[in-house]
Amino acid sequence: MGDLSELFAPSTVAVVGATEREGSVGRAVTANLLEFDGEVVPVNPNKETVFDRECYPDLGSVPDPVDLAVVVVPAAVAVEVVRDAGAAGIENVVVLTAGFGEAGSKGATRERKLRETASEYGLNLVGPNSVGVMSTSVNMNATFGPESAQDGSISFMSQSGAFITAVLDWANDRDIGFRDVVSLGNKAVLNERDFVEAWGESDDTDVIIGYLEDIADGGAFIETAQEVTQETPIVVVKSGRTEAGAQAASSHTGAIAGSERAYEAGLEQAGVIRAETVEELFDAASMLDGQPLPENEAVAVITNAGGPGVLATDAVGDSRLELASFTDDTLGSFEEVLPEEANIYNPVDVLGDAAAERFSDALDMALSDANVGAALVLACPTAILSFEELAEITSTTQDEHDLPVAACLMGGESTHEARDILDDAGIPTYFDPSRAVTGLASLARYREVSTREYEAPASFDVDRERARDIIQQAAERPSNTLGVEAMDLLDAYGIPTPQGAVVDTPTEAERLATDIDGDVVMKIASPDIQHKSDIGGVRVGVPDDEVADAYEDLVARAKNYQPNATVLGVQLQEQIDLDTGIETIVGINRDPQFGPLLLFGLGGIFVEILEDVAVRVAPVSESMATEMVDEIDAAPLLRGARGRESVDETALIETLQRISQLVADFPALLELDINPLVATPEGVVAVDLAATIDPEELDQ
Amino acid sequence: MGDLSELFAPSTVAVVGATEREGSVGRAVTANLLEFDGEVVPVNPNKETVFDRECYPDLGSVPDPVDLAVVVVPAAVAVEVVRDAGAAGIENVVVLTAGFGEAGSKGATRERKLRETASEYGLNLVGPNSVGVMSTSVNMNATFGPESAQDGSISFMSQSGAFITAVLDWANDRDIGFRDVVSLGNKAVLNERDFVEAWGESDDTDVIIGYLEDIADGGAFIETAQEVTQETPIVVVKSGRTEAGAQAASSHTGAIAGSERAYEAGLEQAGVIRAETVEELFDAASMLDGQPLPENEAVAVITNAGGPGVLATDAVGDSRLELASFTDDTLGSFEEVLPEEANIYNPVDVLGDAAAERFSDALDMALSDANVGAALVLACPTAILSFEELAEITSTTQDEHDLPVAACLMGGESTHEARDILDDAGIPTYFDPSRAVTGLASLARYREVSTREYEAPASFDVDRERARDIIQQAAERPSNTLGVEAMDLLDAYGIPTPQGAVVDTPTEAERLATDIDGDVVMKIASPDIQHKSDIGGVRVGVPDDEVADAYEDLVARAKNYQPNATVLGVQLQEQIDLDTGIETIVGINRDPQFGPLLLFGLGGIFVEILEDVAVRVAPVSESMATEMVDEIDAAPLLRGARGRESVDETALIETLQRISQLVADFPALLELDINPLVATPEGVVAVDLAATIDPEELDQ
Incomplete structure (x- = not known):
């Protein structure tokens, strides 16, 4: 994608479909542009002038170079106009016209043509079905909405146009300013990834916020966002979190919303801070915009009232933050300046008779304490x-320490002026202590994000050719599933499997069983028989002296069940003792937006009933795989809870990475489940694997 | 406790410690009372008049009958003044003076004396360490706070005085009114239960709200609140939810905060709606105050914007509510009045070009649908x-249907006037869709509470005398624990135990083992040996022919380990097959505020690692016991998940009730754990019981 700086800071903007007709979108957008610092050129074949500006019949006729064309013509001619723009050498186009992807199959065809045209000319195209773009840097309001943004350094993208209008109306009432604003519309060409990238490169955007209903290409988004969030925070409301919400989103935009689990994992991996509500979005954005990052996650609460102090403490307990423990020096300083009855431990209660100075003395001492990362x-x-007075003195004290401060002023009318003072100083103010704490927590969250070091996934030495052959074979089968060769696939990628092989005579079966310690498991080996257990085609705990008989019996069952089936013989395996190990599950499925999702959990009820799983967008690095093992509720079971020996977590973590490498190497692996992967103190062993292949993805 | 109506609506109020001295509490409270509808009588031996009112030297000298005395004298003389009030026949006293229970051991002694004096005269005493009381019914502000409440029908109690001041300042800014307000102070006499009861009886209180840091007597509170909430909703912020918060609360008030788990269970059983934040408290209170209850939990969302509709749908998905499914009739009506492109399914999108009338048409149709309980x-x-216009027309439509409506106006300045109109109509307005939905959800929650039928706990036919003897015996032992007779205690209360007995010869052991099907479990029977397994004193899976030898071995081990121990012989029991059953745990422990808590969960990792438990304040009714079994995450395991047969849930539910009856009958049972209680398709059996007795509670 090209450079987007001229999209938001053009010198000349042409409005195709400009008009003065009352109630029209063309009038609304042209009128909004009258304040623009640059030049506005109306384009309309039926007008001489619009708002006293000379009007041109088409984009090709405009004499001066145009940096941005805003298209408000009917859907039937919109693609043509975009082609004109391309032909005229205009690089940035915003299509406000509706009637594309959101409007049935005819609209979808039109949108495809629009995309092709944009691609032909390499256009930066916003929309269609967009409310427009804005940038306070050049006083440009190229939208048909009723509100202009105030000046600020938050850049804002939204997949809902109404959401922009609503938020601007509300934000103007609260003096919240913006830098660039874009209504993404149908995202035919430019999408959230492009704006995140552009704003990440811009010095004038301090915080990126968004309302998103889907993410067009999850993998690319993660990559871009990881880079951008090293410098610039991104806070997003991703709606459609719940099943009902996702349904509502898809009926509304026609976007195929991926699974919530994928978004949750993907946004977290991307370093994006996710807000659940609009208030949370702005509580976080104001804090990130106005305040420095904390040094640590410990917060000092300075209050003149015990009860609200308890509420703040509860909110800290609910958040990622913790109450700071003051050093003895700090406690000593508190004792010097605070009355005897004051509580000098956190929350610091300066008492009901405190004037502003006592507050700021305590704040100053708290912020001087190296144990303190932020203050409320x-x-x-x-x-x-x-x-x-409290507002003035808090702002001065905050300034001296360069640590973040939030203010919770629990009152109404009496706090208004103080709020304005604090707002001007960039210190967000709240009524409810829990919202103030959530605001501070978002700073701590971003501190974690911005200091992340994204580690590349490990590349293990594997037998890729062998794996390719196995997958190729499976793809040629009508079922598109792996059969007896599943274990070989794991083996090719260095994942331990039980000792064993496919044997085709009773004698060979006996010989192999003798080589294997203990009893064995025997399964019919036939690519044509799927549900082997149902026909008695699986035998467990077979002692060596019964192996030959079992062989005959299994083959007979297979022939009896399906006389025409190809029977390769019997798969004979070492029997893994499930009593000494813990059954885990490692799975992969593919999300339409984010691609391969890696899932880990304990077997049986843990995944199926308790849904205790860790999910990541693959590929995963070693530290991500480690996090996955840590994050399940049942993790203590792996670490020797209830008197068991700890399992070999390193082997588990390595297996997650190797599976991640396998699915990254073979997009044709649609779904894959190792169930169980038995973890013991000595290592892991994959006892069973099911996988589905997508033959269409084979040619890589 | 006496009638509290005169506390909030006195004819004459005396202020003891009244003064005009600038900056004093005595001045503040007297000045606040100047607006009072009734008579204010200053009492102060050093003044002739205060604010031009005749001043009396003491309460005994006031000629007219006084209904309420407000005490603002120093701590040293406060108890004396309260005694004067009692002697003068004054029934209601509010003690603003601090320096009692919150102020060390000297203060605690003073508070004890205060309580004794109040009890001697049967006083309704608020405080000490209270900010005071208010009632808009008689324009009475008997507090020293800077704000008076506006008229309304919410009554408000708070364990933090500063919280009252803060909330009033904020509420006045938002035109939220109150009926009665009380600062509970140290709750030496009157506590939350008394006010809940009084306001429950009052016709003028429509909603009761509170900020509480503890609840003085959980059992009594539950009983009162259950009754009151049949008619009047109670919404409470109970702070100290988190460990840090509880610590902050106890350092702040000296109150012993009980466990969060007990409060969670107790408040839920009491029918109290719990708010986590101040905003939630008022979002719920305004809704309950202004709107009728819904008919069901289904909500219709009427919107002019898709994106915000998705946000509202997510919020519905997160709440107890659900999106209503419209009837075909309703869908037909929508089709008639809405444009073709409108989404007629829920959320109903009336489109961006809708004027107010289209909104109200859709609202009217939605509220006419029997499937719809409320609308947003x-x-x-x-x-x-x-x-x-939207505000006017929404209010009219709501009126016609008598179903609850919330309004989410997503904007700033442009929505102010509409908010006022809706406020006046009692329709709460919000900016954030999720808060509007949470408001509606609190109505649905209260609907559930107000229609509850509290069922009395069942009373099973048990052998109470036998149980008493067993507990008595255990109490006489130094360990205060139950030994071999534990199974007898369960047996006395009709809880199935394994077949078995204590035997004292190898021959008797053999005979008993022969009577029992299968192998047996054998344990040393000695009241002096606690940790039997540690010395090899427990043998499981003993076949009949090894029983005699095992007997000799166990007795020898006991003698060897502790030569002086009393050895009763060996406890021999049927061995319960844990493979066919599911191990559950039923436990009791006592909470300082709420008394006996009954706990249920699955054995092993489920309770210990996953903390998957259900907790109730005992005694529990059948429906509560049923809820407990339903509510654990692992419940599907009891119901035949993963191909098992379902266990006998009826027997499980009955056991919970029987244990509940046992601990209610014997307060001396301090702690009790049946671990495991094995549940099978045929019933339950308690395999092991540990219990601790409190000998001091024995004399009942």
């Missing part, structure tokens, strides 16, 4: 406290 | 929509 000033109205 | 009107600003 939490004040209730009293006869003695001046909120305005 | 969700509007974004557009050029066509007048928010004021």
Whole structure:
């Protein structure tokens, strides 16, 4: 994608479909552009002038170079106009026209043509079905919405146009400013990834926020966002979280929303901070916009009231933050300046008779303590406290320490002026202590994101050719599944499997069984028989002296069940003792947006009933695989809870990475389940594997 | 406790410690009372008049009858003044003076004296360490806070005085009104239960809200609240939810906060709606105050914007509510009045070009649908929509249907006037769709509470005398624990135990083993040996022919380990096959506030690692016991998940009730654990019981 700086800061904007007709979109957008710092050129074959500006019949006729064309013509001619723009050498186009992908199969065809045209000319195209773009850098409001943004450094993208209008109306009331705003529309060409990238490169965007209903290409988004979030925070409301919500989103936009589990994993891996509500989005954005990052996750609460202090403490307990433990030096300083009855431990209660100065003394001491990463000033109205004075002095103290401070002013009318003072100083103010704490927590969250070191997935030495052959074979079968060769596939990628092989005579079966310690498991080996257990085609715990008989019996069952089936013989395996190991499950399935998702959990009820699983978008690095093992609730079971010996976690973590490498190497592996992968103190062994192949993905 | 109506609506209020001295509490409270509808009598031996009112030297000298005395004298003389009030026949006293229970051992002694004096005279005493009381019914502000409440029908109690001041300041800014307000202070006499009861009886309180840090007597509170909430909703922020918060609360008030688990169970059983944050508290209170209850849990969302509709749908998915499915009739009506492109399924998208009337048509149709219990009107600003018109027309439509409606107006300045209109109509307005949905959900929650039928716990026919003897015996032992007779205790309460007995010769052991099917379990029977397994004193899976030898071996081990121990012989039991059953745990422990807590979960990792337990304050009714079994995550395991046969849930539920009856009958049973209680398709059997007795509770 080209450089988007001229999209948001053009010198000349042409409006195709400009008009003065009351109630029309063409009028709304042209009128909004009258404040624009640059030049506005109306284009309309039926007009001489629009708003006293000379009007041209088409884009080709405009004499000056145009940086941005805004298209508000009817759907039937929109693609033509976009082609004109391309032909005229215009690089940036915003299509406000609706009637594309969101409007049935005819619209979908039109959208395909639009995409082709954009691609032909290499256009940066926003929309279609967009409300437009805005940038306060050049006083440009190229939208048909009723509100212009105030100046600020938050850049904002939204997949809902109404959401932009609503948020601007609300934000203007609260003096929240923006840099660039874009209504993504149908995302035919430019999507969230492009804007994240562009704003990441811009010095004037401090925080990126978004309302998204889907993400067009999850993998690419993760890659871009990981880079951008090293410098610039991204906070997103991704709606359609719930099943009902996802349904509502798809009926509304026609976007195929991927699974919530994939978005959850993908956004977390991308370093994107996810807000669940609009208030959370702006609580986080204001904090990230106005305040520095904390040094650690410990917060000091300075309050003049015990009860609200308890509420703040509860909120800290619910968040990723913790209450700071002050050093003895700090406690000593508190004792010097605070009354005897004051609580000098966190939350610091400066008491109901505190004036602003006592607050700021305590704040200053707290922020000087190396144990403290951030502070919350939490004040209730009293006869003695001046909120305005508190606001002034808090802002000064914050300035001196360059650590983040949030202010919770628990009152109404009496706090208004103080809020304005703090707003000007970039210190977000709240009424509810829990929202103030959530705001501070989002800073701590971003601190974690911005200091992440993304580790490349390990590349193990594997037998890729052998794996390719196995997958190729399976793809040629009508079922597209792996059969007896499943174990070989794992073996090719270095994942331990039980000792064993396919044998085709009773004698060979006996010989192999003798080589294997203990009893064996025997299964009919036939690519044509899927559900072997159902026909008694699996025998477990077979002692060596019964192997020959079992062989005959299994083959007879197979022939009896399906006389025409190809029977290769019997698969004979070492029997893994499930009592000494813990059954785990490692699975892969493919998400339409994010691609391969790697899943890990304990076998049986843990995955099936308790849904205790860890999920990541593959490929995973060693540290991600380690996180997966750590994050399941049942993790203590792997670590010797209840008197068991710990299993070999290293082997488990390595297996997750090797499977991740396998699915990255073979997009044709659609689904894959090792169930169980038995983990013991000595290592792991994959006892069973089921996999489905997509033959269409084979030619790589 | 006496009638509290005169506390909140006195004719005459005396202020003991009244003064005009600037900055004093005595001045603040007297000045606040100048607006009072009744008579204010200053009492102060050093003044002739206060604020031009005649001042009396003490309460005994006031000629007219006084209904309420407000005490603002120093701590040293406060108890004396309260005694004066009692002697003068005054029934209601509010003690603002601090320096009692919150102030060390000297203060605690003072508080004990205060309580004794109040009890001697039967006083309704609020405080000490209270900010005071208020009632808008008589324009009484008997607090020293800077704010008076506006008129309304929410009554409000708070264990934090600062919280009252903060909330009033904030509420006045938002035109939220109150009926009675009380600062509970140290709750030496009157506590939350008393106010809940009083407001429950009052016709003028429509909603009761509270900020609580502890509950003085959990059992009594549950009983009162269950009754009150049949008519009047109670919404409470109980702080100290988290470990850190509980610690902060206890350092702040000196109250012993019980465990969060007990509060969670207790408040739920009491029918109290719990809010986690201050905003949630008022979102719920405004909704309960202004709107009728829904008919069901299904909500219709009417919106002019797809994106916000998806956000609302997500919020519905997160809540107890569900999106309503419209009847065909309703869908037909929508089709008639809405444009073709409108989405007529829920959320109903009336489109961006909708004026207020289209909204109200859709709202009217939705509320006429029997499938719909409540509606959310969700509007974004557009050029066509007048928010004021929408507000008017929504209020009229809501009125006609008597179903609850919430309004989400997603905008700032442009929505202000509409908010006022809706406020006046009692329709709460929100900016964030998720808060609007949470508001509606609190109505549905209260609907469930108000229609509850509290079922009395069943009373099973048990052998109480035998149980008493067993407990008595155990109490006489130094360990205060149950030994071999534990099984007899369960047997006395009709809980199945394994077949078996204590035998004292090898021959008797053999005879008993022969009577029992299968192998047996044998344990040393000695009240002096606690950890039998550690010394090899437990043998499982003993076949009949090894029983005699095992007997000799166990007795020898006991003698060897502790030569002086009393050895009763060997406890010999049927061995329960744990493979065919599911191990569950039933436990009791006692909470300082709520008394006996009954716990249920699956054995092993489920309780210990996954903390998958259900907890209730005992005694429990049949439906509560059923809920407990339903509510654990692992419940599907009991119901035949993964190909098992379902266990006998009826027997499990009955056992919970019988244990509940046992601990209710014997307060001396401090802790009790049946671990495991094995549940099979045929019933349950308690394999092991540990219990601790409190000898001091024996004399009942």
